[in-house]
Amino acid sequence: xxxxxxxxxxxxxxxxxxxxxxxxxxxxxxxxxxxxxxxxxxxxxxxxxxxxxxxxxxxxxxxxxxxxxxxxxxxxxxxxxxxxxxxxxxxxxxxxxxxxxxxxxxxxxxxxxxxxxxxxxxxxxxxxxxxxxxxxxxxxxxxxxxxxxxxxxxxxxxxxxxxxxxxxxxxxxxxxxxxxxxxxxxxxxxxxxxxxxxxxxxxxxxxxxxxxxxxxxxxxxxxxxxxxxxxxxxxxxxxxxxxxxxxxxxxxxxxxxxxxxxxxxxxxxxxxxxxxxxxxxxxxxxxxxxxxx
Amino acid sequence: xxxxxxxxxxxxxxxxxxxxxxxxxxxxxxxxxxxxxxxxxxxxxxxxxxxxxxxxxxxxxxxxxxxxxxxxxxxxxxxxxxxxxxxxxxxxxxxxxxxxxxxxxxxxxxxxxxxxxxxxxxxxxxxxxxxxxxxxxxxxxxxxxxxxxxxxxxxxxxxxxxxxxxxxxxxxxxxxxxxxxxxxxxxxxxxxxxxxxxxxxxxxxxxxxxxxxxxxxxxxxxxxxxxxxxxxxxxxxxxxxxxxxxxxxxxxxxxxxxxxxxxxxxxxxxxxxxxxxxxxxxxxxxxxxxxxxxxxxxxxxxxxxxxxxxxxxxxxxxxxxxxxxxxxxxxxxxxxxxxxxxxxxxxxxxxxxxxx
Numbered sequence: 001x002x003x004x005x006x007x008x009x010x011x012x013x014x015x016x017x018x019x020x021x022x023x024x025x026x027x028x029x030x031x032x033x034x035x036x037x038x039x040x041x042x043x044x045x046x047x048x049x050x051x052x053x054x055x056x057x058x059x060x061x062x063x064x065x066x067x068x069x070x071x072x073x074x075x076x077x078x079x080x081x082x083x084x085x086x087x088x089x090x091x092x093x094x095x096x097x098x099x100x101x102x103x104x105x106x107x108x109x110x111x112x113x114x115x116x117x118x119x120x121x122x123x124x125x126x127x128x129x130x131x132x133x134x135x136x137x138x139x140x141x142x143x144x145x146x147x148x149x150x151x152x153x154x155x156x157x158x159x160x161x162x163x164x165x166x167x168x169x170x171x172x173x174x175x176x177x178x179x180x181x182x183x184x185x186x187x188x189x190x191x192x193x194x195x196x197x198x199x200x201x202x203x204x205x206x207x208x209x210x211x212x213x214x215x216x217x218x219x220x221x222x223x224x225x226x227x228x229x230x231x232x233x234x235x236x237x238x239x240x241x242x243x244x245x246x247x248x249x250x251x252x253x254x255x256x257x258x259x260x261x262x263x264x265x266x267x268x269x270x271x272x273x274x275x276x277x278x279x280x281x282x283x284x285x286x287x288x289x290x291x292x293x
Numbered sequence: 294x295x296x297x298x299x300x301x302x303x304x305x306x307x308x309x310x311x312x313x314x315x316x317x318x319x320x321x322x323x324x325x326x327x328x329x330x331x332x333x334x335x336x337x338x339x340x341x342x343x344x345x346x347x348x349x350x351x352x353x354x355x356x357x358x359x360x361x362x363x364x365x366x367x368x369x370x371x372x373x374x375x376x377x378x379x380x381x382x383x384x385x386x387x388x389x390x391x392x393x394x395x396x397x398x399x400x401x402x403x404x405x406x407x408x409x410x411x412x413x414x415x416x417x418x419x420x421x422x423x424x425x426x427x428x429x430x431x432x433x434x435x436x437x438x439x440x441x442x443x444x445x446x447x448x449x450x451x452x453x454x455x456x457x458x459x460x461x462x463x464x465x466x467x468x469x470x471x472x473x474x475x476x477x478x479x480x481x482x483x484x485x486x487x488x489x490x491x492x493x494x495x496x497x498x499x500x501x502x503x504x505x506x507x508x509x510x511x512x513x514x515x516x517x518x519x520x521x522x523x524x525x526x527x528x529x530x531x532x533x534x535x536x537x538x539x540x541x542x543x544x545x546x547x548x549x550x551x552x553x554x555x556x557x558x559x560x561x562x563x564x565x566x567x568x569x570x571x572x573x574x575x576x577x578x579x580x581x582x583x584x585x586x587x588x589x590x591x592x593x594x595x596x597x598x599x600x601x602x603x604x605x606x607x608x609x610x611x612x613x614x615x616x617x618x619x620x621x622x623x624x625x626x627x628x629x630x631x632x633x634x635x636x637x638x639x640x641x642x643x644x645x646x647x648x649x
Contacts, residue, residue: 101614
């Protein structure tokens with residue numbers, strides 16, 4: 001029973017990281033109707049920047065996480081402006097290939113700057129004392145990750161529901177043409193979406209590396225793909241869906257690894273994605289999309 | 294009967310494609326005979342053939358059928374593993390010494406196996422659209438890589454042993470596939486001539502398919518799925534045709550590739566490899582078979598000849614992918630380029646009628 005609970009909590013913690021990453025995917029997909037393949041690599045950049053902040057520049061952990069968020073925000077806006085904006089009207093195949101190219105570009109630039117050797121992510125306030133409940137100990141990284149996830153989710157839900165920019169985002173995702181006619185600056189809205197998604201990616205990078213402290217240029221790609229799976233699982237375009245999908249996926253992955261096979265953990269996650277897409281292509285909380293001629 | 298212009302252009306294109314490949318083969322073969330070929334190029338001949346087949350078959354899916362598949366290396370790995378097992382089985386159990394017979398059977402088996410896997414994957418996947426399809430093919434590629442990682446196959450006492458997840462084979466079995474170590478102790482039997490024949494078969498199959506009734510239906514589904522559906526085209530069937538054909542060809546290329554060296558490991562066929570092939574296709578031009586052949590050839594030779602380039606290869610690829618996509622798809626840049634080259638182009642359309 002203790003083992004089961006421990007796996008469950010680890011799963012929720014891993015799933016919370018997926019959920020934060022999935023938010024970036026789901027918001028961008030909902031608004032720009034594109035799969036930002038490079039999102040996973042923004043996580044990696046965020047983790048490297050905060051690593052450098054703590055290891056080389058001697059900045060306190062909180063400040064280095066904030067630096068990473070700023071850098072990732074700028075990076076996200078730059079990527080969108082340089083690579084995706086010229087393709088706003090293009091076929092989705094072209095945009096997707098561009099996004100894959102961008103993902104590769106980020107990985108290889110990181111490889112040139114930081115080298116291929118894995119770096120060990122430093123211990124920060126996130127890895128503080130662990131909490132003992134009965135005979136089970138929960139690490140502080142786990143608790144902080146779950147708390148951060150809940151906090152971000154509440155903040156984002158309020159943001160999209162209450163603020164002017166949030167309303168603009170919902171409008172653009174509903175009908176870009178009509179939103180433009182109503183005087184909403186679509187390009188700016190998409191830029192803001194990328195900015196938020198990338199800032200969240202930086203947080204996710206730090207949280208991920210606090211629990212799994214190995215940092216290399218490909219660190220972001222697998223969690224990125226899994227987070228996209230989570231976004232699809234929960235219903236792409238839906239913010240609560242991303243949270244639900246992320247947490248469920250994390251739990252499934254940890255349980256799969258614990259009870260079925262360690263080697264097949266990834267395969268189980270992807271099998272879930274395929275089953276979900278076949279049974280309910282719009283995801284758990286997504287709205288079914290109608291196709292118009 | 295008078296040939297239409299489009300038909301004549303197509304014939305010229307096909308003849309040029311075949312002629313280039315055949316001429317290249319004879320030039321290289323005579324270089325081998327005269328021993329004027331460099332060692333590194335000679336070692337590259339079989340891989341070049343494999344990558345040409347991979348690129349042309351992926352082009353069938355991405356360029357002609359218009360679906361982005363990110364798991365093409367998965368089919369290659371299925372073919373490579375099947376080829377290695379079949380070749381080992383034929384040698385160890387059936388004692389077939391003739392290398393070319395074993396190679397031929399292994400390639401056919403690799404193609405068949407990849408085709409079966411492709412059909413199994415295609416049935417669910419091809420119902421999905423656009424980005425979903427891309428991510429699911431990626432997922433399948435990863436699943437295949439995960440599964441071969443825990444696969445154990447060996448031969449002994451004239452029969453084949455196989456186990457999954459854990460190594461549960463009896464003592465004294467000759468291992469063919471050893472989990473994460475990959476396929477081991479392969480007798481390299483791939484030859485350049487076999488590669489050349491495979492390239493010719495691929496070109497014949499793909500070019501014929503593109504110019505057939507089925508090919509026109511596939512292109513119609515790509516250009517407008519709903520319109521094609523309302524004209525009575527069975528979209529799933531034709532998408533499936535393209536997907537499975539590509540899978541079979543990739544499996545054959547995989548078998549050839551796997552049998553060129555003594556080991557294959559699962560990490561050879563990762564997502565990166567699928568992207569590599571995608572770069573060949575995009576650079577050669579989506580839907581352009583000859584382009585795929587040329588870009589696959591040069592991009593395989595280039596890193597070997599330019600050592601400095603090999604370090605920056607993926608970086609350059611990434612930039613090239615982005616730039617090619619922006620330049621070919623941005624309306625502003627396209628009209629600018631068209632205006633630049635307009636004076637050099639023969640006037641084809643009548644004034645006022647911009648036929649699209």
